[in-house]
Amino acid sequence: MRPTHTYLVVFLPTVVLFNSCVSSGKFKAMETHAQKSDSLYAWTMQTLKTCQTSNADLTQQKKDIQSQMTSLNGLLTATQDNNTSLRKQLLDLSTLSSAQAESIKRSLDNIGAKDIYIQQLRAAISHRDSVNLAVVLQLKAALGGYGEDAAIKIEKGTVYVDLSEKLLFNSDSDSYKIDDKAKQVLGRLARVLNDQPDVEFTVLAHTESVVHPQEVLVDDWDLSVKRSTSVIRILQTDFSISPLRMTAAGRSEYPGMAPTDTPEGRAANRRTRVVIHPQLDPLLRLLEHKQDETVAGSLP
Template sequence: MRKLVFLVSVISLVMGSCGTKKKIAALEAQNKEIQDLLNSCTVKLNACLTEKEAMANQNEFLKKNNTDLINNMGNMTTLTTQGAQNIEKALETIKEKDLKISRMQDALTKKDSVTLALVTSLKREVGIDDPDININVEKGVVMISIADNLLFKSGSYDVSDRAKGVLAKVAKVVNSKPDFECMVEGHTDNVPIKNTVLLDNWDLSVKRATSIVRVLHNDLGVNPKQLIPAGRSYYIPLVENDTPENRAKNRRTRIIIMPKIDQFYEMIEKEMKKQQ
């Protein structure tokens, strides 16, 4: 009987032990499944946290970028306004310069008209048929070129009587233009000259210029304030001094009739004031 009870007890214990192992195995399997699920959730959570941080950083970047854009828009508005003002100022400056140029051109046109009228008057008074007298316009001034043989004897600076007749006609025109200046230039050839009176060609050209100036002033009543004598020697020839004919062309006196510089500028200023 005792053996039977012991055997039953052992069988019960063995069977109970097998049931516990099964439960433990099941619990372990369930625990592993839960652990795997927990690990998976942890990974997903970490991924979500990382994405959240990235999104937060991106959000901050977008906020800053938006602020910068707003500021830049303000700056661009300022720059656009300044640019428009600068363009407007530049256009005004160009307009003013164009107006000044237009006024100066008007003044120059008036000056050219006066010069043309002066040339016409001189050609009418002096005559254009004489080959020893040439009247033209160069660089906006009237040039009267008179050959040496019409004015002086060779090597002399005494004005001939024939020349005084021509100079009287020139003086008439100069006297009609008191706001003009009259420069008298003496020119020689390159043949050296030296005597007890003349040192060189410079001396001869200057003395010839002053002789004509004295005739214009003393004999013909030209205002001395309008007269300018100048000696150019042989340094501005018309042609090469290589033949007697060419040297004769270079021996000449040139009378330049031109508006006074200060009065010319006054003419421009008056024209500019009229346009204002």
């Protein structure tokens, strides 16, 4: 369509030339018509611009869709290839012999059994640690007032109570007699041990090589054993601890805890140690059961 204002330019001289011959009403009508034509042209151009913009957007959307289709086609191809590979693997698996299938089943069963075994071991260790913790707390409550003369510690799952020579034998390096004051200490220890009736323990006496031989004492070995049995005897007769739970042992001067060239070092070595054995029965039962299974499995 040719722009309206072009016609206006062509006919304008004529309008001017014959202005005197055209009435003012007709001139205004022509002028109004020209303004409408200009507005229509502006609207048409704006609409054309909008359509061109929309066309560009649609063209870009088409390109994006085509790109997505290309990507999806690639993904579809990869998925089909993967399905083909899986089908082949399934076919390969289906050709396993019955012996191979049984072997796989046994392997899976063994994995499950090992998991259960590990859980049982953890539970047994947790039980042992719980018992040890309870014993330590009770011992500290009962013997805490004696300070370093009644040292309580736990190492590698075993509880140790070190009672000094001063506390049990009144600092007499040649004595194995327990007086009434020492019996009070052993009474406190016995209350804790009686609260744990399943716990077994060893009384292990250590001495130091300055013993003066007596008629009943040959050397430190004799002294350490007599000190141990003295403690055991008091625990059994005075505090009713079952002898089935106790073991008496003497270590003489071996091994020393401290150098023997000072009085303090020798005093540290002259101790009586109560070794509270950890609760190993559940662990031992599990280990024995595992060993039996291993032996059975190795038999033809």
